[in-house]
Amino acid sequence: MNVLVINCGSSSLKFQLINSDTEAVLAKGLCERIGIDGKLTYQPEGGEKTTEDKAMPTHTEAIQFVIDALTDNERGVVASLDEIGAVGHRVVHGGEKFATSTIITEEVFKAIEECNDLAPLHNPANLIGIEACQKLMPGTPMVAVFDTAFHQTMPDKAFMYGLPYEYYEKYKVRRYGFHGTSHSFVSKRTAEIIGKSYEDTKTVVCHLGNGASICAVLNGKSVDTSMGLTPLEGLVMGTRSGDIDPAILEFIAKKEDMDITALMNMLNKKSGVQGVSGLSSDFRDLTAGAEAGNKRAQIAIDVFAYRVAKYVGSYAAAMNGVDAIAFTAGIGENVCLVREKVCEYLGYLGIKLDKEANATRGEEIEISTVDSKVKVYVVPTNEELAIARETVALV
Numbered sequence: 001m002n003v004l005v006i007n008c009g010s011s012s013l014k015f016q017l018i019n020s021d022t023e024a025v026l027a028k029g030l031c032e033r034i035g036i037d038g039k040l041t042y043q044p045e046g047g048e049k050t051t052e053d054k055a056m057p058t059h060t061e062a063i064q065f066v067i068d069a070l071t072d073n074e075r076g077v078v079a080s081l082d083e084i085g086a087v088g089h090r091v092v093h094g095g096e097k098f099a100t101s102t103i104i105t106e107e108v109f110k111a112i113e114e115c116n117d118l119a120p121l122h123n124p125a126n127l128i129g130i131e132a133c134q135k136l137m138p139g140t141p142m143v144a145v146f147d148t149a150f151h152q153t154m155p156d157k158a159f160m161y162g163l164p165y166e167y168y169e170k171y172k173v174r175r176y177g178f179h180g181t182s183h184s185f186v187s188k189r190t191a192e193i194i195g196k197s198y199e200d201t202k203t204v205v206c207h208l209g210n211g212a213s214i215c216a217v218l219n220g221k222s223v224d225t226s227m228g229l230t231p232l233e234g235l236v237m238g239t240r241s242g243d244i245d246p247a248i249l250e251f252i253a254k255k256e257d258m259d260i261t262a263l264m265n266m267l268n269k270k271s272g273v274q275g276v277s278g279l280s281s282d283f284r285d286l287t288a289g290a291e292a293g294n295k296r297a298q299i300a301i302d303v304f305a306y307r308v309a310k311y312v313g314s315y316a317a318a319m320n321g322v323d324a325i326a327f328t329a330g331i332g333e334n335v336c337l338v339r340e341k342v343c344e345y346l347g348y349l350g351i352k353l354d355k356e357a358n359a360t361r362g363e364e365i366e367i368s369t370v371d372s373k374v375k376v377y378v379v380p381t382n383e384e385l386a387i388a389r390e391t392v393a394l395v
Ligand code: ADP
Pocket: 208, 209, 210, 211, 212, 238, 281, 282, 283, 284, 329, 330, 331, 334, 335
């Protein structure tokens, strides 16, 4: 079956058409600047990547252009819409309502809508994408795959904040976690690589991208993860602060005369390695800067790696041991220096890094030595493929 995977943001929409039998990507692309002017990037398998300006006042036009490209006589990859068996939608927040992926019915749509205030920037955009697809492909089954669902197995000791219980009861203020599709995909693959049953493996997955989170996967279930009610908690990220002393908010607010909106903007967009380095949120710039002697770039990389190592250590404690650690996403797959720095802290777990293997970028590889007590891997994530698999399993 061919599955169209859609990842819809407020002004952009990423798509892939995946053949679920061969798991080949038949075509992929991106609609950008939706609601502004509109740009479609499209690439069929083995073909040339094209970019064209297309008027996209709403997501409906954007999806229509995607369908037109996929079914086009020359550059298309299917003869008609009938050859698309299902659509898998990435949905950011499923709250406590969704512990698994689900077929989208009217009821499910409403339940996702009810999670909007937990992810006001993401969920409404995801729903717009679903609506647009439903309009243009009314007979095709649609599936929602949630970033939060994998973490619904966390026990209450991991998901409760030390706040008045009434906020959990009234507003569902608790830790949810994100990147669940990636953590699930990578932890499964890690168990396969080490040749152990998924249900009998302790893995720590380090999803280190611009947004970054860590997950403790015990016997196939997420038991803790570093992001919380929102993706702001946990690691120091590209531009997000991660964990801080909450009292800093009042302190900075008074000193800088900032209101809550300005503070949240600072924590989400001006902090992280960008804020510390004052140079960039991108690790390519940071590593180049650090090599050239930029002190703040060096500090930013150290702060990032130290926080990762502390979380890995705490999750080894939470699971009473760890069999394997997997690095994934843009930084996890490509930045050898970060992996090396993290593993240096983890010598007490019996981890020994194979420096030569660690010099590899962007491919699946074991980076620990044969005598390392805990195995360490780079496992490229593939959220689109994971969404396609979930979608096929449900339809
Ligand atoms: P997201 O999906 O959260 O936007 P990604 O997983 O794409 O993030 O990761 C983006 C980050 O990964 C970039 O900011 C950059 O720091 C890092 N990155 C990606 N590719 C490379 C590379 N080849 N070398 C070094 N860093 C890279």
